Amino acid sequence: MSNKRVGIIGVGNVGATLTYTLALKDICSEILLKDINENLTKAMMLDISQATFVTKQKTKIVATHKSEDFFDCDIVVITAGVPRKPGMSRDNLLNINANIMESIIPDVILYNPSAIIIIVSNPLDAMVYKALEISKLPRNRVIGMAGILDSSRMSHYIYEKLNSKKDEIESFVLGGHGNEMVPLINISKVLNTSINEILSSEDIDSIIEDTKKGGASIVDLLKTGSAYFAPANSTALMIEAILNDTKEIYPCSVLLNKEYGFEDVVAGVPVILGRKGVEEIVEFDLNESQKAQFNSSINAIIELINVLKEKKKKI
Numbered sequence: 001m002s003n004k005r006v007g008i009i010g011v012g013n014v015g016a017t018l019t020y021t022l023a024l025k026d027i028c029s030e031i032l033l034k035d036i037n038e039n040l041t042k043a044m045m046l047d048i049s050q051a052t053f054v055t056k057q058k059t060k061i062v063a064t065h066k067s068e069d070f071f072d073c074d075i076v077v078i079t080a081g082v083p084r085k086p087g088m089s090r091d092n093l094l095n096i097n098a099n100i101m102e103s104i105i106p107d108v109i110l111y112n113p114s115a116i117i118i119i120v121s122n123p124l125d126a127m128v129y130k131a132l133e134i135s136k137l138p139r140n141r142v143i144g145m146a147g148i149l150d151s152s153r154m155s156h157y158i159y160e161k162l163n164s165k166k167d168e169i170e171s172f173v174l175g176g177h178g179n180e181m182v183p184l185i186n187i188s189k190v191l192n193t194s195i196n197e198i199l200s201s202e203d204i205d206s207i208i209e210d211t212k213k214g215g216a217s218i219v220d221l222l223k224t225g226s227a228y229f230a231p232a233n234s235t236a237l238m239i240e241a242i243l244n245d246t247k248e249i250y251p252c253s254v255l256l257n258k259e260y261g262f263e264d265v266v267a268g269v270p271v272i273l274g275r276k277g278v279e280e281i282v283e284f285d286l287n288e289s290q291k292a293q294f295n296s297s298i299n300a301i302i303e304l305i306n307v308l309k310e311k312k313k314k315i
């Protein structure tokens, strides 16, 4: 393990679980933590550091409070923000979490000039757009986590229908991280056979619905917030791909510049992740129905981006 530093801002459910997941993987030398709640930051640092003495991982975990102590990270993950509660959509978090981005990102950029930024806070695609606008970083260095999570949810629901082995299932979800996300049925497979060929159309429809509602169904059960284990593990996978320069293809949220026929909008698309962040956007051939779904997903994201633009004009 060489000298690799990951910073995490927001040490609540997702941030703390991500810290623990990364520490167990032992893929970075140091994890810096920062949250407005200083006691929480220190408690998470102590608990997770002590946990890793049990199994002898080497990653050092540091609680920081001042912006200048949170510096020189290779990757900074932003999970700071408010989670939704039952009855809310992710979009309801737009203004509150956009304000949090504004308060955090300038110092992140100042003290971490080479970092790749991974955004987790919701509504995800709009928050990536906001982070790009504040940071003025190139699009390869500001990436949103959602597609890996949504795809893993889809795999879970396929698994519930088929009861096949977990590692035989592959799923792919594109588009925005909202109700209009686009599960790609034809390239979602079990042992290399498209699920189209194995499952009834009723089963496929229910997998699509359950995937779209995957986040909400956990919010409804938890009552106090939203999912965190799967989101944290999905973020850890992105970090691993970047730190280890693996060039894996994952669905991630990125600013489009004519790819898939859109520009000036952020959405989940397949990307090659490596040391430079998003190294390439991969263009899948979508069929007409997938294109139509992707378009409506993009329209939903544009509506949120327009709200952010209007708000900026008024300032």
Ligand SMILES: NC(=O)C1=CN([C@@H]2O[C@H](COP(=O)(O)OP(=O)(O)OC[C@H]3O[C@@H](n4cnc5c(N)ncnc54)[C@H](O)[C@@H]3O)[C@@H](O)[C@H]2O)C=CC1
Residues within 6 Å of the ligand: 009, 010, 011, 012, 013, 014, 015, 034, 035, 036, 037, 040, 079, 080, 081, 082, 083, 084, 093, 097, 100, 103, 104, 119, 120, 121, 122, 124, 145, 146, 149, 177, 225, 226, 227, 228, 231
């Ligand atoms: N992209 C995705 O797929 C997912 C996104 N999320 C989103 O991630 C965000 C975090 O979720 P949780 O960790 O469950 O929430 P949480 O409430 O457990 O943690 C959020 C943390 O952010 C901190 N925070 C708030 N303002 C801050 C600031 N200005 N500076 C530093 N820290 C600040 C809070 O003190 C809190 O500890 C939410 O917006 C949620 O909707 C959650 C799961 C999946």
Ligand SMILES: O=C([O-])CC(=O)C(=O)O
Residues within 6 Å of the ligand: 083, 084, 090, 122, 149, 177, 214, 215, 216, 219, 226, 227, 231
């Ligand atoms: O559902 C939420 O609000 C949190 C989230 O984005 C997810 O778990 O997919």
